[in-house]
Amino acid sequence: MAKAIRILILIFVWVKYSQANDFPSLLVANATVGVIIDHEYLGEEYEKTFEKMKEIIERVIREDLKGAGLNIKYYSWSKINFNKDFTAIFSIASCTSTWEIFEHVQRERLLLMAITDPDCPRLPLHEALTIPRIKIGVELPQIILDIRTSHLVNWKTATILYDDIFDRDTISRVANALSVESASLAMSISLLKLNSSTDVYERRENIKKSLLSFPIRNVGSNFLVIATIPMTIIEVATEMNMINTGSQWMFLISNPRKTNVSQLMTYVKEGGNVAIASNNTIINGSCSMGEDCLYHELFKNFAMSLSKLVREEEAIYSQISDEEWESIRLSKRERRDSMLEFIKERLREEQLCKPCVNWKFESIETWGLRFDMSESGKLKPFKPVSTYTAVWEPTNGFIHYDKIYPHIAHGFRNRSVPIAIYHNPPWQIVSYNDAGQVTGMRGVTVNILKELADKLNFTYLVHNVERNVNRSGYSFWDDFNVTADDDIKSTFNLPVDILELVTDNMVLFGAVGLTVHETYEKMINYTYPISVQAYGMMIPRPKELSRLYLFLSPFTLETWLCLSFTIALIGPLFYAVHYLSPYHEHHQITKKGGLFKVQNCFWYMYGALLQQGGMYLPRSDSGRIIVGTWWMVVLVVVAIYCGNLVAFLTFPKMEISVNSISQLVKSQEQGGFTWSIRSNTFLESFLKETDIEKYVKLNESTENHEIVSKSTISRVRSGKHIIIDWETNLLHIMRKEYLETDKCEFTLIFLCIFSGNEKFLDEKIGLILPANSPYLNIINDEIYRMLQMGFINRWLSEYLPKKDRCTSKISSMEIENHTVNLADMQGCFLVLIAGIIAAIFIIMIECCCRRYRVLDDKKLIKPFVK
Ligand SMILES: *[C@@H]1O[C@H](CO)[C@@H](O)[C@H](O)[C@H]1NC(C)=O
Ligand SMILES: *[C@@H]1O[C@H](CO)[C@@H](O)[C@H](O)[C@H]1NC(C)=O
Ligand SMILES: *[C@@H]1O[C@H](CO)[C@@H](O)[C@H](O)[C@H]1NC(C)=O
Ligand SMILES: *[C@@H]1O[C@H](CO)[C@@H](O)[C@H](O)[C@H]1NC(C)=O
Ligand SMILES: *[C@@H]1O[C@H](CO)[C@@H](O)[C@H](O)[C@H]1NC(C)=O
Numbered sequence: 116m117a118k119a120i121r122i123l124i125l126i127f128v129w130v131k132y133s134q135a136n137d138f139p140s141l142l143v144a145n146a147t148v149g150v151i152i153d154h155e156y157l158g159e160e161y162e163k164t165f166e167k168m169k170e171i172i173e174r175v176i177r178e179d180l181k182g183a184g185l186n187i188k189y190y191s192w193s194k195i196n197f198n199k200d201f202t203a204i205f206s207i208a209s210c211t212s213t214w215e216i217f218e219h220v221q222r223e224r225l226l227l228m229a230i231t232d233p234d235c236p237r238l239p240l241h242e243a244l245t246i247p248r249i250k251i252g253v254e255l256p257q258i259i260l261d262i263r264t265s266h267l268v269n270w271k272t273a274t275i276l277y278d279d280i281f282d283r284d285t286i287s288r289v290a291n292a293l294s295v296e297s298a299s300l301a302m303s304i305s306l307l308k309l310n311s312s313t314d315v316y317e318r319r320e321n322i323k324k325s326l327l328s329f330p331i332r333n334v335g336s337n338f339l340v341i342a343t344i345p346m347t348i349i350e351v352a353t354e355m356n357m358i359n360t361g362s363q364w365m366f367l368i369s370n371p372r373k374t375n376v377s378q379l380m381t382y383v384k385e386g387g388n389v390a391i392a393s394n395n396t397i398i399n400g401s402c403s404m405g406e407d408c409l410y411h412e413l414f415k416n417f418a419m420s421l422s423k424l425v426r427e428e429e430a431i432y433s434q435i436s437d438e439e440w441e442s443i444r445l446s447k448r449e450r451r452d453s454m455l456e457f458i459k460e461r462l463r464e465e466q467l468c469k470p471c472v473n474w475k476f477e478s479i480e481t482w483g484l485r486f487d488m489s490e491s492g493k494l495k496p497f498k499p500v501s502t503y504t505a506v507w508e509p510t511n512g513f514i515h516y517d518k519i520y521p522h523i524a525h526g527f528r529n530r531s532v533p534i535a536i537y538h539n540p541p542w543q544i545v546s547y548n549d550a551g552q553v554t555g556m557r558g559v560t561v562n563i564l565k566e567l568a569d570k571l572n573f574t575y576l577v578h579n580v581e582r583n584v585n586r587s588g589y590s591f592w593d594d595f596n597v598t599a600d601d602d603i604k605s606t607f608n609l610p611v612d613i614l615e616l617v618t619d620n621m622v623l624f625g626a627v628g629l630t631v632h633e634t635y636e637k638m639i640n641y642t643y644p645i646s647v648q649a650y651g652m653m654i655p656r657p658k659e660l661s662r663l664y665l666f667l668s669p670f671t672l673e674t675w676l677c678l679s680f681t682i683a684l685i686g687p688l689f690y691a692v693h694y695l696s697p698y699h700e701h702h703q704i705t706k707k708g709g710l711f712k713v714q715n716c717f718w719y720m721y722g723a724l725l726q727q728g729g730m731y732l733p734r735s736d737s738g739r740i741i742v743g744t745w746w747m748v749v750l751v752v753v754a755i756y757c758g759n760l761v762a763f764l765t766f767p768k769m770e771i772s773v774n775s776i777s778q779l780v781k782s783q784e785q786g787g788f789t790w791s792i793r794s795n796t797f798l799e800s801f802l803k804e805t806d807i808e809k810y811v812k813l814n815e816s817t818e819n820h821e822i823v824s825k826s827t828i829s830r831v832r833s834g835k836h837i838i839i840d841w842e843t844n845l846l847h848i849m850r851k852e853y854l855e856t857d858k859c860e861f862t863l864i865f866l867c868i869f870s871g872n873e874k875f876l877d878e879k880i881g882l883i884l885p886a887n888s889p890y891l892n893i894i895n896d897e898i899y900r901m902l903q904m905g906f907i908n909r910w911l912s913e914y915l916p917k918k919d920r921c922t923s924k925i926s927s928m929e930i931e932n933h934t935v936n937l938a939d940m941q942g943c944f945l946v947l948i949a950g951i952i953a954a955i956f957i958i959m960i961e962c963c964c965r966r967y968r969v970l971d972d973k974k975l976i977k978p979f980v981k
């Protein structure tokens with residue numbers, strides 16, 4: 116295997132090496148040019164063309180070729196095998212033949228200059244030169260084809276909207292041009308014919324209908340409009356809001372005298388991506404359209420590039436040795452590329468035979484234009500600006516100076532846009548200096564803002580809004596270096612100044628987190644939610660139950676009672692069976708002592724329960740069966756007890772507490788907990804409006820606090836109060852209390868999806884944009900991307916309190932290895948003590964009895980003694 120690979124590599128290297136250097140240098144051999152003039156293609160014109168070609172080439176060799184020789188070989192057919200002696204090929208052939216020739220030429224890395232049919236896809240721009248023989252007035256199919264093949268636009272799909280402008284012939288040519296298969300044609304195109312009735316109203320309605328029924332979702336939103344009356348189309352498209360940040364439109368205007376381009380522009384709204392191409396063809400004497408001129412220019416340029424190459428090679432060769440020369444001289448590909456580049460540049464810069472056909476491309480800039488300040492310091496009214504970005508002509512195809520769609524390529528083009536922000540931790544943390552100017556910003560929305568600015572290519576100016584903080588209360592932002600008067604803030608209300616900035620469309624967007632709710636939904640637009648805040652309850656940490664009665668806990672009270680009852684019953688039962696059995700009579704055993712005493716039976720059964728053997732066993736089978744089954748009961752009971760006891764040792768039992776809203780409401784009926792929520796929050800407004808029973812009940816007896824105060828927290832600590840708030844806020848409070856007291860006194864109950872069977876409301880937080888902002892979609896796309904990449908979650912978690920002892924306890928509840936301690940054992944000692952006390956007590960009773968009996972006996976005996 117390794118051997119085979121090594122051989123393969125060797126072959127590869129050899130092939131590469133031989134290709135690189137196994138061709139004659141221009142210094143030792145004259146360049147050879149193959150001239151293909153396809154007889155079949157040209158037909159009757161062949162003779163004439165051939166003669167002309169010969170003449171032109173001779174002239175060029177005479178006049179323009181300096182310091183080099185040139186061998187010319189003529190062919191009148193296109194199926195030729197080119198060997199390595201050729202330098203360049205010049206061909207006049209049909210489209211299909213041209214591509215065939217290209218394939219051959221490609222293998223030898225020769226320069227191909229092809230003159231071919233119109234509507235022929237150009238050969239790869241960096242490997243060959245293609246010049247279609249275009250006639251005035253029929254260039255549209257070629258333009259569409261060139262848009263497809265060039266990298267002018269990066270469309271994967273395009274829709275051509277056209278009307279009667281195309282006659283049937285042109286449509287079929289366009290369709291043909293589109294159906295050509297080639298690797299470089301990576302764009303799929305659909306055609307949509309619009310009805311162009313003469314009646315203006317009817318035309319509008321028709322266009323509307325066609326556009327409405329058009330499956331944009333499937334065919335993308337890139338449109339190429341070629342129509343007699345583009346004005347109506349752009350009007351309708353604007354009205355239908357189809358010209359937006361996500362779509363790209365190109366209008367091809369073949370008769371600019373009939374269509375006022377600057378009027379067309381006025382329809383473009385903010386955010387639109389529109390390019391306008393207009394027919395710039397001007398027919399006058401100065402354009403020489405002749406093909407002779409073109410052939411001559413092409414050859415001349417080739418000769419000049421060859422001369423230049425030879426000159427350069429000579430200059431280098433004279434300075435170095437042969438070996439060095441062999442290693443540094445141009446490879447075949449480099450030679451081809453340098454000649455091609457030279458010829459193309461000459462055609463672009465100093466074209467002599469200008470074909471008159473010429474189209475001009477203008478791009479319209481719209482994004483963020485409105486935010487350029489005028490001199491008076493106010494925002495300008497929106498007015499699209501057009502820039503000249505590309506030109507198309509048959510010889511060179513597209514030449515572009517800038518991006519056709521500047522905003523698709525460069526977003527806001529580094530424009531400076533105003534944004535609104537205010538201090539509201541943790542979403543946005545803004546610091547101000549004494550003069551009230553913003554000196555620094557942090558927070559989640561600020562991170563999003565920075566990322567947006569980076570991706571959409573804009574810089575931002577912060578609108579200075581006075582901080583309006585005058586509440587004071589519980590602050591947990593000390594961790595984050597935020598000054599003390601910043602308590603838990605609400606994302607439910609927006610400061611009026613900020614709201615005005617956004618509703619007046621003075622800013623691109625507000626980098627502020629705001630709860631999505633109806634009040635504002637009519638005035639502004641929200642972005643995709645950057646976060647969904649879930650609510651939680653802060654409850655006093657449930658305490659572990661005392662372990663004194665741990666030994667009792669494996670069984671419930673009923674079980675214990677049953678068990679005692681059974682023991683009490685089984686003794687006498689056993690006694691009865693044993694006593695009544697005729698076995699003893701039969702064997703003449705005296706019924707005395709042992710199991711013939713009821714208390715012995717009882718103790719025997721009790722001992723069996725504790726797995727202690729007895730002295731006697733019953734002899735009768737009936738008695739034995741009772742004992743046997745009892746042993747089985749004992750086995751089961753003991754096994755269950757032991758197993759359960761271990762479990763109770765390992766998982767300490769907690770105090771019962773609430774863990775859902777329904778429980779909370781229920782507990783309140785029994786005089787359990789009280790609770791409070793913050794006023795001015797989404798939760799409060801939700802509770803006021805809801806009609807779900809448990810929430811109505813929750814609302815009825817809730818306490819609304821402006822802020823979370825210290826006294827509320829100590830109420831929670833003392834055990835009968837609960838705070839309902841955002842989980843994050845509660846985590847902050849718990850963290851702060853922990854740092855202060857170094858004790859874990861609270862527990863957070865998540866009220867979201869995690870709380871088992873009930874889903875509490877979730878609060879969506881989004882950034883805000885002016886109503887109907889054209890940029891909503893692009894900003895949403897970016898935010899969605901950030902969410903998917905997990906950026907926003909990471910930024911959010913930066914503002915969550917650090918994990919501590921308490922948080923980790925919540926999750927793992929001490930499942931570490933538990934060694935049995937005195938607290939666990941105290942119960943059994945207690946039993947022992949109780950047993951001893953009972954024994955002492957009984958001893959006393961026994962003594963008393965004894966003494967009484969003795970006295971009694973004496974009394975009884977006395978008369979007999981006398
Ligand atoms: C190269 O061409 C020149 C004239 O075009 C000719 O004089 C010369 O002999 C040719 N050299 C070779 C090696 O063919
Ligand atoms: C472009 O304009 C020229 C001159 O006005 C005209 O002859 C030609 O037909 C136009 N091209 C198209 C495709 O309409
Ligand atoms: C084109 O439209 C603009 C604005 O709509 C107008 O000022 C201009 O005069 C128009 N030009 C022509 C040639 O109609
Ligand atoms: C931002 O826009 C400027 C101006 O158009 C452009 O030069 C630059 O390349 C753009 N930057 C990015 C990252 O697209
Ligand atoms: C708070 O700011 C001080 C000084 O400005 C700095 O030393 C400290 O590290 C900051 N603390 C945090 C948590 O950022």
Ligand SMILES: *[C@@H]1O[C@H](CO)[C@@H](O)[C@H](O)[C@H]1NC(C)=O
Pocket residue numbers: 636637638639640641886887888891
């Ligand atoms: C944006 O706000 C406007 C006005 O309130 C509303 O009509 C429109 O539906 C909103 N757009 C979105 C995408 O929510």
